[in-house]
Amino acid sequence: MQNREIRLASRPIGVPTESNFEIRQSDVPAPAEGEVLLRTLYISVDPYLRGRMREGRSYIPPFEVGQVIVSGVVAEVVESHSPLFKPGDIVMGGLLPWQLHAAVRPESLQKVDPSIAPITTALGVLGMPGLTAYFGLLDIGKPQAGETVVVSGAAGAVGTVACQIAKLKGCRVVGIAGGKEKIDYLTKELGVDTAISYKSESGHKSAAELQREVATACPKGVNVYFDNVGGEISDAVLPLITNRARIVICGLISMYNKEQLEVGLRPQPFLLINSALMQGFIVTQYALRFGEGIRQLGEWLAQGKLKYAETIVEGFENTPRAFMGLFSGENLGKQIVKVA
């Protein structure tokens, strides 16, 4: 049986291209004692992986050139040498290799129950993106009923969940996303109060233009800003924050492909005059509370209070392209690669 894997061929400079990835033939590994053999079903591509392709310190070590890339994967156990899993089990792992078949230690795998929801949700609304929205918004953003919450990257895997949780908490929610399809989805499907496109006919709206639109949508100012994007979109929101506002730095997709640290509007004056908070986080710091998050998200999903969107690309070899598409905003909701 033939195996295939995707390695980092070179570190991207700027926006990643196909040439940064190499698809290789390999042998299906034989699982050792205690290991399981997995058949990959779905691969999650995530913006944060761009950071791992860069050298230098971050919250997670960089990929080495030549290394098989790892990310969130849903797989089927096809052979087990562990008492933890049996063949046929569906599992999810957050750091599994981009491989058709992989032999791994099973300790960090979670079982996925297909009777609860489609198994792809383990990579999205019931996985890391859902938990990221849940803990980032509730634990740092602390939205109160009646407050205004702005979400950038609102139509992405994390943003869609953040928008809906903010609505469930009784907030006025303004989503910023790119293009009509996403704007319509946010307002018509997810019940976001106002959705604003950062795209203009000629490209991107200026920060000043965007600021005017956000100001109109937020007549009482912005109490919580859940930021997935950074850059000029943040410049537009910062001047609108209220006293004691909370800014959740969840992601900075506009900056991940920059080779230099960016200059831009200094946020310190806005934080000072508003006694406001800006906080970065990484979802794994909430690992001990993942159970709570998954239970609550699952309950909302079962009650129909939480919807989700997935953009599914077919074919293992299209994984790099699906990843690259994140940076041009090609995905609505969670971007997933269907392998099988």
Add this chain to the structure above:
Amino acid sequence: MQNREIRLASRPIGVPTESNFEIRQSDVPAPAEGEVLLRTLYISVDPYLRGRMREGRSYIPPFEVGQVIVSGVVAEVVESHSPLFKPGDIVMGGLLPWQLHAAVRPESLQKVDPSIAPITTALGVLGMPGLTAYFGLLDIGKPQAGETVVVSGAAGAVGTVACQIAKLKGCRVVGIAGGKEKIDYLTKELGVDTAISYKSESGHKSAAELQREVATACPKGVNVYFDNVGGEISDAVLPLITNRARIVICGLISMYNKEQLEVGLRPQPFLLINSALMQGFIVTQYALRFGEGIRQLGEWLAQGKLKYAETIVEGFENTPRAFMGLFSGENLGKQIVKVA
């Protein structure tokens, strides 16, 4: 008896000048029923007053042109129509007019006990600056023994207290200030581990140069950054923060005279990769805990664990000049005007 008062003559553009202030003769007011007549002894000039000279929203309404300026003042009660105070009492108020004599409602005055410490300390180490350092550092910065704390504006009224509290908490403390006299004071008098001057022979060191010096002084990175200055000094510290660092935005003296919002290094990436916090605050949000703060600061002072410096300018008419001197860093410790 002649009275004098200082009014805002015009809004400063950039660095304030004498022409922005007007000293006027007036009559000594007659206190109404319930009021007290004060004789001003000491006036506090504070960087934050610059913000009030500007139009526009901040945490406190702007001064109007023509209005008598108000700030922290220590005064003697010379006539009382209130049961709260009697003639001869020494009092402090945070929002008293720049006037030789003032008739005011006494409810917001605090009695100053000259037997505890010199009465000027009610404007410094035992007043707003001390409380600002106390609550900002302990409540937001949360320094832990063994951690590294960097303080900018370290030789100012707030910075000197922040440095010493951080030392009392068992931290390695690095102070950033301007010039040899301040550097010597920080290391030799206050026990700061390393003091760094932001000044060079030709003016100010570059952010890169400063970053190298701070990096050398902080081999384990910066756990807490207590920022009184902002701008390029912050650019030098930001890249050095550790995982879960806390950045306390206490003041931004480098930016108060800027007419435009500043661009500079975006801090969001550093907050994201370090799960770090940046928080602005204003000391009055801790008003209900001022008693606790004053007690603790007074105890440290009595035990000789807390020192303070004052720069005292004599003469009411020199109040504007003392205020302007804050922005060129002429003060060591608390800048006070002695009126009598």
